Amino acid sequence: MSHLLPWLTILLCIAMLVAAIIAIRGLSSPIAILAAGLVSLLASVLFLILASPDVAMTEAAIGSGLTTFLFFFILGRVRSSENDGGPA
Amino acid sequence: MNALTIFAIGLGTAFLLGLLGERQKSLGYMLTLAALTFMSAVSASWLVVFAATGADSFDIFTAGTAPPFAINLRMGLIEAALTLLINLTGLFAAMHMGDALLRLGQRAMAVLIIAIMALCGIVLTRDIFNLFVFFELIVIATAGLVLLSDDDSALAAGFKYLIVSQFISALLLVGIIFAYHATGTLNIDGMAEAAAAIDPSVSGAFAIAFFLMFIAVVAELKPFPANGWALDMYEAAHPGFSAVFSAASGTAALYAVDKLLQIGGTDWLPVATGIGIVTFVGANLLALPQTNDRRLLGYSSIAQTGLILTVLGQQDIFGDDYFFIAGGLLFAHALAKAGLYWLSALVAGRTLPDWAALQSRPLLVFAFISCVAMLSGLPPFPSFYAKWELAHLLVAEGRSGLLALILFGALVEAGYLFRWFGYLIKRATPAESIACPAHQLLPIAAAVLGGWALGFVWGELSSSYFGRTNLLLTLPLFFALTFLLLDWLPAWVKNTLAIGGMVAFFSLTYAEYDPLRLIFAVIFLIGGAVTLLASYHAHGRRIGFYPAAMLMYAGMIMLIRASDSFGFFAAWELLTVGSYFLILRGKHSEPHALSYIVFSLGGAFLILAGFALAASAVPPAPTFEIAQLADLVQPVAPWVFLLLALGFMTKTAAIGVHIWLPGAHAEAETDVSPMVSGILLKAGLYGLFVLLMNMGKQSLYGVELTYVMLWIGAITALLGNLMAIFQEDAKRLLAYSSIGQMGYALFGLALMNHLGWLMALMFVINHYIYKSMLFLSVGGVAKRTGTREMFKMGGLITLMPLSFIATLIGIIAVSGVPPLSGFGGRWIFYNAILTADARLPMVLIFLSGPIAFLYLFRLIHTIFLGQLKDEHRRLKEAPFWIILPQMIYVALLMVVAVVPGMVLRHVDAYISQFFPDGALNWEGSTITSQFGYWNPVAIMIIVGVIFMLLFGWLLFVNRRAQKVKQFNFVFSAERPFRPETTHFAWNFFAPYRKAMGFLVQPFVTRFWAAVTDLLHTAADITRRLYNGNGQTYAFHFLLFVVAVFTFRMGM
């Protein structure tokens, strides 16, 4: 399996770059945020490959988990006040 | 107490505050203050330990393992001092922001404590990554603390700050990890050794890694092109917090850059200097057109940080003076900025003139001016000593170009700061008066007292290290500052004290002076005392008059007593500042006082550069004696001469740098004008005397510098007098006449022969006497008639006879008509030019002689003779106390006229040691030179006898003369009905204006106006750089990174 590793990393990196580009140029905000979450998830897998489990766990839990949620929370807040005429 | 307790207490209190409920806000506030006091106490105790024992710094380990493998903190003298500054700023800021903190609750207090703790962390930690963590802490805390301000644009400012910080932290992280990879350790000292070990040829990895780290930390210092975000912070944040932001976080970031520079080694120093000097000059320039006070303070603090960064960049040549200089500038900047920001909280309006509200509180005005003085590096403060050493070391290393930039920036900064002070003192006070609760006054008082205390400390340091005199301990300055405390006394008490003090000081020290200095001492002290007599006429307390006057006199007497260049320069700046405050007291004197201070400081900086250049040429002795100017060698000597001469000539208002004099002398108060015009100009002359005495003739590129001075003197004499003719305002006329007379004296000096100097000295004496007299008499008339416009006066001879007599005697003396002392000056002048080699400039002096007579006649004709106006019919004589000094001067003039030898005999002998040939010999009452002799007594008798004979003859014939009033005459066969129509005064010398008007076009004023406009437009163009958009600020930052990189790689 170890000889497969370089190919796996390359594939992973390409996926990450594509996700990053989507996050930047993405049309709507939710898609961008999801793409960022994906980047973070793929990054945690990459960390595993680079033999650092601690970082992988942190990245997974905080990086993709909490950050993405924070974004959606704020996006929700902005969206909701947008369509009902915004806060007083 | 271990330094780590700062962190423990800081965090402990922060977390504890989390426990307290909503209701115990005041308890939380008390806790915050207690914590901050404790942290200051810890660093204070360390400071005392290090200052007392002088032990060198030691490391504190964490996690029980040696540094490269764990984080260590270093506590030394510098760290203790810096942390103390940070903690105290934090404590006072907390005190100052009390209401805001209480409004926002414990969380804000916790954020503040953690911010201060993190700043101490930055100073103490020796680990790179730890530095990164503390920087991030600061970023978050600053963004949080910005919310304290009630200004709603603070949010946008905070967001911009976060955007740029994201960029900075990304670069810093990449830099750190690659540096770790290259050196194998995260400890700064470890990294420094490893970096030294890496051979620079491998310029790749480590150099770029270090570059990224360096540029990120320098970006924290808000360098010029990339600091839009910082300015918004300064403008929008709560002033209490802005004080912390500029003083404390600036200090911490600077020390972080210093630590980084240890790693980078010497070839990164020029980069730091480059960024620093660009920031210093750029920020100062941009501060010029600012109207918002906090944004101006923002620019000024960025500029000062830039200056200190430049000093950091030059640390390789400073050796062990490095901390003295950097520390002096840093502490002066921190205290001054904190003080000013806290003051800005008291003032409601945000534009500069709104600060006029402070006028009602003299103590706050004193606080403001101490902070401004600290920033612009004026004598008693630490930045003055630092600036002196900085100049000397820079020039010693041949980096005078850098010094020129620094001095230019400092001049611009002094310009806009004193302009602001002018607004504060002179502008109309806005409606809402300032409310200053105790908890906001205490921090300001602390900052100001800290400044003065540090001034004393730096004085002690400079006297122990460099053998300079500690300024605060010199008797004259001490005497002047005591008047600050006595300012609540009534004016006449202070006046008596002042006169007594000056006369006593003179009687104590007159034996020490050689004849030349004796004359100047007599004029400064005894002359000053006589002029002060006129100040008895003012009643009430005259807040601020006596400290300023005494400061000026102290500066002048210290100038004479100074034997080394430092004492001389300090005295020079003291008298400049003292006279500035005096001039500023006039009703409409604000713009003129500003041009005066800017020109004088420009001149002072030239003198500083001159002394630095001179000191660099002479083998480095602790103090550079003035006499050593004599043995300067060729390549340096003419430049030193040029710089010093220019500096002194700004003070004697030679043509080209004279535009400040008319306004300053005319707009000053009645009794200030004689002081400033009669006495202060002599300080410039004394400087020139010292310069020429020591350096004699110098030539630069084949041009004889003294010959150039000869021409400048001649042109000044001619144009000064010519401009005086066309003035409508009496005091302006006398001011221009001072320029003319100074031109005469400069001419005499530049003749470089025995009689030339004697003439100049004769001038010094004469000019003091009659100029003070004329200014006093005109002042007295102006006080009575309420106006200075000559065409509004007229016919006052009957109402104010004593003033008339004084002015008449003054006129005869000034124009050089035989019986009086003026003729003596002319006689020596003739003998001098007969022996002098250069002849062409004489033509201008010949012409300016009669012209002097013209404007004097205009003065006496339009004021005392001619028609008396109706509204002046019931005027009384000028107040007694203004007349008395005039009568003393009249008597003095008579004495000097009849017995000039009494004064000049010793001086003649003294000058002969410089110019042996051409000495006069005095025996009895006749004075003979190689061309002829002059017997003042005989002339006086002959003229007197002829005069009395004819007067008796006329009296005899006109025994029954019928007295007729002024108005009773026939004019083209009619009796005039209005006195105004027949008083010929307006545009008195119209024909002269038609004939010679072209000479008097204000070329010089237009030139200087063009210079200032250039600076302002340049600043306005570059100001558009900051368009308020956070993203553009990010662009600026990246551009800055790339630019510095190409600059570094290019070098």
Place this chain on the structure above:
Amino acid sequence: MDFDWMKIPYAFLTVFIVVNYGFLMTALIQKIGARVGRRYGIPIWQNYLDMIKNYGLRSSITHGAMFYLGPVFRLSGGVGLLLFVPSIYGSYMFSNLSFAGDLILALYFVFFGTLGMALGAAESGHPHAAIGITRGLSQVSMAELPFGLAVFSVALQYQTLSVTDIVAAQQGGMLTWTLFTNPLAVSAAMLSFLGSMMRPPFDVVIAPQEIPIGPPTEYHSSYLALMQTNRVIFPVAKIVIYMNLFFGGATSWPEFFLKVFLIYMWSAFVGVVFPRFRVEQSIRWFLVWAVPLGVLSIMVV
């Protein structure tokens, strides 16, 4: 200068001679001017009549102290100027009170009279007086410049500031006069001489029609008499200086009278020919013509 008392009566004698000579000469010059204009002109003794009339007037008014002192200043200026310069070279009697450094004293003593006159006239409050003073001061100040330059170049030439020494240096016959040894200086001086003699080209100061006799408008009776005597003494005294400096001085009275008359004729002669200059024209005229000559004379000597 040891002050011996015998000089006082001799000084009075000199003043007496010069006053009488002045009265006669000015009347004569005016008569010549009239004859040129084909008029009969005034009798020679006219000046004496005016004097007697003025002193005889019973009514005399004064506008105040300075007005009173104006004529006194004026006359003492004229007499002083005369006495400080040796009239007759070589004779102890008529070397008056001159002493070594009197050249500069003479140069500046001219202003003493002008200052006094100006102050006195200004006190009178009459606008004509004031306008006259402005014109007089402006014109005289510019006129003095070439004269000062000439004097300076002469002093440089003879390396002395004493008039007697200068005259002594010129005693070697006609050719040793400064006129020939230093022509530039003399020409500058003579041009400036015109300016200070209040003769037609430069008499805008007392412009008879515009501002009736300028400064002394308000003066009459004994004050005017004093001024009249000065109007006589002052030109002679000034000419004495010119004579001593530039034309070899006078060794005897007849030579003195002849030279003074001729120099006075020079200003009268020019006066008759040229129209009156305005003040700025005269200033510019001096600047363009007289001053360059003076500067050249300094550079050349």
Place this chain on the structure above:
Amino acid sequence: MAYIAMATGFLLVLIGFYGALTQRNLLRMIVAFTIADSGVNIVIVAIGYMRGRTAPILDATVSAAEAVQRIIDPVPQALVLTAIVIGVGITALMLAYAYRLYERKHTLDIAKLTDLQG
């Protein structure tokens, strides 16, 4: 292996910066910053990676004695831990600011928040 990871890390940082510089919407800008942060984290970890070595955990497979030859460099991992958490802290703060700015100024467009100038 390490090169690939590092290259992607740098590319991610550049993409993140590009996004931050060009996006006008505040939220999208913060998203770009998170991507830049992840990029930096990847670079840091990639630095510590050594070929053919395992994670720095001493357990059955890797005994304390032979740890020196078997494990990769633990220090970058410790740094990344802190960097990630700091990144999150700042992102949370920026989001809160963005929300408050939106609430106060009703716009999320950076170009409109330019009331402090000059």
Place this chain on the structure above:
Amino acid sequence: MIKRAVALVLLLMLGGIFATLMLGYTPDSELNLTARYYAERTAADLGAANIVTAIVVTYRGLDTLGEVTVLFLSASIVGLVLASNRRPALRVRTPVGELLTTGARFLVPLILLLGVYVFVNGHLTPGGGFQGGAIIASGVLLLLLADPLRHFSHHVIATVESLAGLFYVAIGLAGLFLAGGFLDNRLWPIGTLGELFSAGAIPLIYSLIGLKVGAEFSSMLASLSETEEL
């Protein structure tokens, strides 16, 4: 359009810098100075199995302390920023889906257990205070999603957070006075490698951090949700 072009040019230049940085990078075959020290000495000195945790908690303890303060700060500032427009939560919300409520009721205890396990075994297995705290926070988040009306008493979260912080600082100080230095873990016997109660104070510190991080994240989420309005 120019802005994009300038941005591209700038980033190309920055990319250039990064490229030269990368080219200069050569992965070293041997552990460098510090890494070798950690590899050899961690087991013997601190008795912690997970070297990364040892570094994070003890060797670079100050970093972590700073780290925790960063979180504490951002939590309180987010609270400050969003606190100003707190509205009484008297709103009626459409009832949350059945699946979510029951699932939440079942999952939340499991998630909390996992979180606790992660930060208790920090010194043995990968993971530790931060990861555990994050997991607990996600548990709290799930609760919030399931029952938005539940009003978390801020006071409870704040006390947990502050107490954890205080204890952490107390342990640090104790380390200063009792053991070798500030935050030194040799307060207690380091026990045998791999045991639960080994590596001195590391487990205690890490669990305190876990609690604190969990509390901070949940307070952040709570203040976010508080501002929820219709």
